[in-house]
Amino acid sequence: MTSCGRSRAIITTAELAAPVLALKFRRATSILVASSRKTNPADLASRGLISAQDIPPLWFKGPDFLCLSDDQWPQEFSPQPSEKDDQEVRSKFHQSQVHACTRIVGEGFENLEMAVQSRIESGGLNNVEALHELICEAQLEAFREEFNELQSNKTVSKSSRLNQLSPFLDTFGIIRARGRIGLAEVGYDQKHPIILCPKSPLTILIVEQRHVDHHHPGVNHLMGILRQTYWILRGQELVKKVRLGCRKCQIQVARPANQEMADLPQERLAIGRPPFFHTSVDFFGPLEVLVLRNKIEKRNFVNTRGQPQSMYSDNGTNFVGANNLFVELESKKPEKIKSVRWKFQVPGAPHWGGIHESLVRSAKTAMANVLDQEQSARRHLRDYELRTI
Template sequence: MTNFTAEDALHIYSYASEKAISAFCFVMTATETGFVLGKSRLAPANTTIQRLELCAAVLATEVAEIISEHLDYPMERFIFNSDSRVVLGYLNNQSRRFYTYVANRVQIILKRTNVHQWNYVHTSNNPADLATRCATPAKKLDANMWITGPNTLPNETRCPDTFTLVDEDKDSKIRPFVKVSKTDINRDITETFEKFFSWKSLIKVESLTDKKRVGSKSSIALLNPFLDKNGTLRMGWRIHKATFNTDFKHPILVPRKSHIAGLLVNNFHVLVHHQGTLYTEAALRNHGYWIVGVKRLVSSIIYQCVTCRRLRGNLVNQRIANLPEDRLTPGPPFTYVGVDTFGPWPVVTRRTRGGVAESKRWAIIFVCLFTGAAHIEVIEDMSSSAFINALRRFISVRGPVKEF
């Protein structure tokens, strides 16, 4: 091909046998066909032909990436041809899941190409088949289709049918369906009525539905409950005319012994970062929930919270280490001493007619480790020479020191 243009189509053919896999690229126009690039690899041992055909399809995408990089040809315009309906079924699959080996390679192919770029070609018209056969180079050169391309135009090799999975129930690379049976139990309202032993009790329960007040002996009677337009039980307060949102003015009533109440408390207890009962209750209230008997429920959940028990556990007292031998061995004072410095403090060093000159002073303290006696030396600055002079004065008065 001497006059290659961007309008010419690049076709890549892939093929796999038990001995090798291959992929070849040809540039095709209405008048001629030319060889562009081909690659082949030895097939790995102990694998199935379906896996090898999938590996050949991956090799075809690698060839396309090489050509796209060097010829500046977009990947979306390549046309891929394979004689494996199994591979084409894998690529067009939308309903089944594959095991890891197949799933990874299908993901690689679909990441580099589009499923609509893949077509079917018959094996007899697949030039990539020649690269997987054992033959001498002379015989390879004699193979006309390997150099000049397939015998028919690409439009004649395409299959208009939709590719589906081949023997999907018998294919070991496809994950089997897991069937789960679910039973929905529609409880009749009469089963709820059977829990009540008198007509008066049932009428009290149904009173809210009829827009009446609950019974005076109910645990939520003082909360003035009512049903909103969605049938949700809410708390009625005297702040109905306030400008707050509805969830704050009329929080949803939740029974303390219900599973939902425990989930709500756990959720907001974590949101407030385990800060205790008051913060958890406030978070529930601000988000529009009112749990009857919330203090007892929050306290029990916080008591069972592992994080809170660790944060509020008893403090461990650190055991004091044994005193060193220097502080327990009798001897002359200031045989073993500890040294420290303190200050500064201002002092008046010179008074003149024009004013007062002030400066700073520090002190070095020497403490006897056995008797606790202290010796103080005043220094004018924090320099090394000042400390050495103070140490010499201390030794001249107290005698030599064994250890500091």
């Protein structure tokens, strides 16, 4: 516990035992609130002290007036200023501190809730008042000339970027767009949205908050949500920028990397070769055919289309067995059996046979209608009819 926390605990105990000490504590707190930073030890924590050697004695001993008698203490701070004084303070705050506040919103806070909560704690405002105050500061930073013209009951100049929006000041001093839906049965914010600059840090925080609260919508969807309350100049560009910087949106819209395709095999680029000189084979089915006695026309691939030089297939047991049979026959009768090079795909990689896999799909699609018509007529194709198809 810090020294401030220990003092607070001690005074709380003293308040129950000695009301006099509690009264003096409240008075000292009120004086410290109104004092300058040089005499208030609570401000030392926000000055960026580098080491313990930089801590002045004020942090350990407190202000000097605590060692004096009560009648020599400074004048106590009044927590209830008059309405005129309050307006003057707010006016000076808007004009002189706007740069610092805008910088704090952009650099010191990660989201809009933190910025609003900080203003609530420092200014004693509720959520709506704190947000309106931040908006006023951001507008005054971006539209100072327009604000002064509207405050003087004048229209903005024709060269202003707000001219087409017919801006006006509401009761809180916020610049709003007049629009043409004043008679619509919608909320006041939707009738007259708040005008914001896209470069303002506060505007970026507002867009980011709406983007996260509505589960990362698209550009047009998010623009519709924002325009129910705000009119952001060049808002679509800002929304796109926020979505591009969102890690979750980057993952959702990410595209797989495009790999450079390798060269085609030499067999597929051969010129002047007969059909089926290089053959890729695969099985599909089963298909039901009608086999009649003594009418089976036995043919094989070699007799019909000639012997291929190379065969490509997967590692099916029937293909591996056929290759073993060719090797065995060639070793027994090399003068009669022509060699056939059988090249197998890599196991577990069906995409290597993409050329025959795509043709199998095309053949299935073309044969589906014919076979369905024949089966609907309760008729099966004969073997030679299936070969013709």
